[in-house]
Amino acid sequence: MSTPIRFPAEPQMTVDAALRLPALRRGAPEVLAGTDQLDRPVRWAHSCEARHVSELLEGDEMLLMTGMGLGGSASDQRAFVRDLVERRVAGLVIELGRVFQAMPAPLVQEARRLHLPLIALHEEVRFVEVTKQLHSAILTRQLAVERRGAELHDQLTAMLVDGAGVPSILGSIAHAIGNPVLLERAFGGVVFHAAHEASPEELLADWELLRPRVDGGAPLLAATAPVLASGGRIWGRLVAVPHERPVDGLARAAIERTAPLIALALGRSGEEQLLESRERGNFLHDVMTGRIAPEDIAARAARLDLPTPHHRLLGIVAARRDDAHASSPDERRAPVALRDVREALAVWGIASLLGTRSGAEDVVMLLALPRGMTRDTAVEHAVDALHAAGLDRPPPTIAAGPLADSWAELPDALRAADGTAETMRHGPARRWHDATVPDVERLLWGLRGDERLGAFARQRLRPVLDHDRGRTAVLLPTLQALCDHHWQKAPAARELGIQRQSLYARIGRLSQVLDADLEDPETRLGLDLAVRAQRIMPAPPLAE
Numbered sequence: 001m002s003t004p005i006r007f008p009a010e011p012q013m014t015v016d017a018a019l020r021l022p023a024l025r026r027g028a029p030e031v032l033a034g035t036d037q038l039d040r041p042v043r044w045a046h047s048c049e050a051r052h053v054s055e056l057l058e059g060d061e062m063l064l065m066t067g068m069g070l071g072g073s074a075s076d077q078r079a080f081v082r083d084l085v086e087r088r089v090a091g092l093v094i095e096l097g098r099v100f101q102a103m104p105a106p107l108v109q110e111a112r113r114l115h116l117p118l119i120a121l122h123e124e125v126r127f128v129e130v131t132k133q134l135h136s137a138i139l140t141r142q143l144a145v146e147r148r149g150a151e152l153h154d155q156l157t158a159m160l161v162d163g164a165g166v167p168s169i170l171g172s173i174a175h176a177i178g179n180p181v182l183l184e185r186a187f188g189g190v191v192f193h194a195a196h197e198a199s200p201e202e203l204l205a206d207w208e209l210l211r212p213r214v215d216g217g218a219p220l221l222a223a224t225a226p227v228l229a230s231g232g233r234i235w236g237r238l239v240a241v242p243h244e245r246p247v248d249g250l251a252r253a254a255i256e257r258t259a260p261l262i263a264l265a266l267g268r269s270g271e272e273q274l275l276e277s278r279e280r281g282n283f284l285h286d287v288m289t290g291r292i293a294p295e296d297i298a299a300r301a302a303r304l305d306l307p308t309p310h311h312r313l314l315g316i317v318a319a320r321r322d323d324a325h326a327s328s329p330d331e332r333r334a335p336v337a338l339r340d341v342r343e344a345l346a347v348w349g350i351a352s353l354l355g356t357r358s359g360a361e362d363v364v365m366l367l368a369l370p371r372g373m374t375r376d377t378a379v380e381h382a383v384d385a386l387h388a389a390g391l392d393r394p395p396p397t398i399a400a401g402p403l404a405d406s407w408a409e410l411p412d413a414l415r416a417a418d419g420t421a422e423t424m425r426h427g428p429a430r431r432w433h434d435a436t437v438p439d440v441e442r443l444l445w446g447l448r449g450d451e452r453l454g455a456f457a458r459q460r461l462r463p464v465l466d467h468d469r470g471r472t473a474v475l476l477p478t479l480q481a482l483c484d485h486h487w488q489k490a491p492a493a494r495e496l497g498i499q500r501q502s503l504y505a506r507i508g509r510l511s512q513v514l515d516a517d518l519e520d521p522e523t524r525l526g527l528d529l530a531v532r533a534q535r536i537m538p539a540p541p542l543a544e
Contacts, residue, residue, distance in 0.1 A: 012248045013042045013138045015091040015117045018062055021137065023130040027095065027121030032108050034117030039246070040090045045134045047127040051080070059088035062134065064127045067099035074106035081110040081118075091117035095125060142249065149253030152176050156261055166265045166275055170194040173240075173258055177251040180243050182207060183227070183262065183275065185236040189303055192275040198243045200282065201292050204300075206243050214239075223252040225259035227266070238262055274356075277335035280304050281355025284364040288315075288414035297407045306353040306368065313404040314375060315414035316382055318363040318396040319421040334361060337389040341365075344385035350378060362421070363391065366414070375403050383432050397424050398432040427536070441532065448536045457537060460530035467513045475513060478506045483531040487524055 016038035019029050031038065043060035046053070049069040057063070063084065070077055084092060092111070094103065103120050111118035156169055166183065174181045174194040180203045181194045195203045214222050223240035238259045240251040265271055283304060286292050292300060338354040345352045349370035356363055363386070369378050379400045386392060401417030404410045420435040423446045433442070447453045461476070468474035481492040493503040507518060516523045 013134070013141055014039050015042060015062065015119075017137075018042050018045075018091075018134055019119065021130070021133045023125060023133045024093070024121070026123060027125040028123045029093070030120045030122060032103055032118045032120055033111035034091065034115050037091075037115050037117050040117065042090045042134070043138070045131040047131060051076075052083075054080075054083035054087045054089070057084075057087045057089055060090050062091050062093060063089055064093045064095075064130060066095050070099075070104070070107070074104075077104055077107045078110040081107060081114060081116055085114045085116050089116070091119060093119045093121060095121040095127075097122075097124065145249035145253050148250055149257055152250075152254050153257040153261075156258055160261055160265055164265075165268075166262060166271060167192060167194070167278055169258070169261065169265065173254055177240060177248075177254050178245060179223075179240040179247055179251050181255075182239040182241060183236065184239060186234050190279065191236065191272075192279050199291060200286055201296070203241060203243055207239070207241055210241065223247040223255040225255045227259050227263050229263065230267070235263065235266065273335035273339060277338055277354070277356045279355070280353055281357045281362075281364050284315075284353065284355055284366055284414060285357055287411055288418055290411055294408040294411070297410060301353060301366070304353055306366065307351055312369040312371075313407070313410050313413065314367040314369060314378055315401040315404070315410065315417045316365040316367065316379065316398065317414075317417045317421040318365070318386060318391065318398045319425045320361040320396055321394060321425060334363060334391060337391050338363065340389040341382075341385040341391070344388060345381060348378075348381050349373070350381065363396070364414075364418075366410075369403075375400070379432055395429055397421050397427065397429075399424065399435050400432055401435045444529070444532050445536055448533075453533050454537050457530045457533040460526055461534060463513050463515070464510070475506060475510050478503070479510060479527065480531050482507070483524075483528045487518075 015034075018024060019031075019038075041060055042062050045062045045064060046057065047064040048056065049065050049067075050056075051069040051071060053063065053065075053069065070080055081092075094100070096102065103118070108118060110116075152173075156172060159169055159172065170181045170183060170192060171194040180198045182190050182203075183192045185191050190204065190207070193200065193203060198206075210221060214224065222242060225238050227235045227238055229235040238255050240247045240255050283292075283300060287297055334356050338356070342352050342354055345367065350373070351368040353366040354363065365382060367378055367382060369375070382400075383398055386396075386398070399417045399420035401413040401415075401420075404413040416435040420433050420442065423442055424430075424433050426448075427441070427445050433439075444453070461479075464475050464479060468476055478492075478496060481495045482489075485491040485495065489500055489503055489507075493500045496503065498506075511518050514523075514527075518524065518527075
């Protein structure tokens with residue numbers, strides 16, 4: 001599947017970039033005010049000496065003049081600056097020598113107070129040449145933005161045709177334009193975000209502060225485009241957020257061109273549920289990794305539709321087993337099924353926040369238990385609900401963490417469940433794993449990549465393996481059966497399908513081969529650990 005490349009940034013025309021054009025450089029420009037605003041975009045240049053020129057401007061222009069229309073009084077000069085700021089002029093350039101030998105102090109003071117870039121030209125320039133160069137540079141950049149926007153649109157369209165979902169498309173846009181991207185439902189909050197290089201909590205916090213300004217009449221702060229549903233109804237909007245860098249022309253073009261593609265993707269069955277599921281899963285992942293401050297967890301959970309007045313919280317992770325990847329499940333199946341899981345849990349009075357983790361088919365669950373319900377009962381209800389919704393095909397590795405009595409305890413509880421599920425992802429199937437119970441098998445699975453464990457198993461079992469090599473009457477299955485049944489001879493004999501007297505003979509032979517007393521507890525413990533380790537070590541675990 002193709003993914004959009006990161007386009008090298010094509011600097012938009014700004015005040016600073018304009019001052020570096022040859023026509024203006026010849027004027028020996030000096031910035032007298034607004035040095036912190038030189039990154040303002042310049043959309044056009046205008047040359048005029050009229051006092052009321054501001055009425056002719058639309059915003060983002062660079063105004064060129066000699067100062068004839070400014071007037072001689074300080075009040076007129078200050079008012080002129082205020083009028084330009086009100087019109088959102090990008091910058092004021094005045095050529096000295098004809099009207100003013102030096103820039104009037106009131107003009108400079110007011111420009112500094114209002115952060116308007118004010119530039120003095122100490123040498124004569126031809127304003128017509130300045131406007132010609134500036135307009136040519138602006139058009140060149142606009143054409144480059146259009147070309148790159150078209151290339152990005154073509155790549156995203158190819159991704160959609162290839163079956164890519166909204167998360168992949170949004171992630172590709174964010175990477176290409178260098179700004180985080182949000183998909184926001186009308187009246188429903190953020191459905192999914194691609195944070196790019198921003199942390200999710202910082203991005204969402206920035207957007208919470210920025211949204212009222214964008215909605216209140218400052219749309220240029222962010223790049224937005226409506227996402228339409230069938231019938232022309234507004235489903236929501238696509239947003240590029242100026243986190244750590246402003247949105248540029250490419251970002252605006254990309255957002256405008258991509259919004260219709262998002263609408264098409266949302267029309268596919270299960271896509272909307274997939275987005276909501278990913279957003280909830282990413283939130284829970286951010287909680288467990290400590291990216292969200294404990295005092296902010298409840299508010300974020302409430303925005304994702306988990307009521308906040310709960311103090312008995314339980315984290316559960318259902319990890320997809322690696323040996324099942326060949327089945328290539330539809331990534332939209334789990335989010336749709338999780339809706340059924342949530343409804344089933346609600347019957348038992350359990351409020352829940354359920355999501356899938358990006359990059360995997362793992363299900364992350366946060367349950368809020370009703371008063372009087374035990375932890376184990378809630379886990380059993382959750383496992384039953386997962387099975388009933390069809391999320392047990394193939395069977396996942398399910399792990400439950402400890403109860404959290406507050407939001408502050410939740411990250412550790414989720415980490416415990418996640419760590420157990422990850423450790424046992426390859427392990428033997430169980431109904432569910434309890435992260436609160438010390439488990440020798442889980443300990444060994446956690447150490448399965450440690451060469452020291454493999455060396456221990458090889459050394460402890462070497463005599464038996466050497467004995468069995470080239471023989472039909474092997475002893476390793478007998479040792480394994482004894483360890484599996486805690487050295488109880490009757491069940492071990494039944495598993496091997498032999499009489500007890502035959503088992504006694506094999507035990508005697510094992511004792512000779514190992515040169516050890518098999519009644520000794522330390523010997524049995526060492527053999528038991530070696531047999532367990534031998535089964536879980538990466539193959540071939542005991543090959544020389």
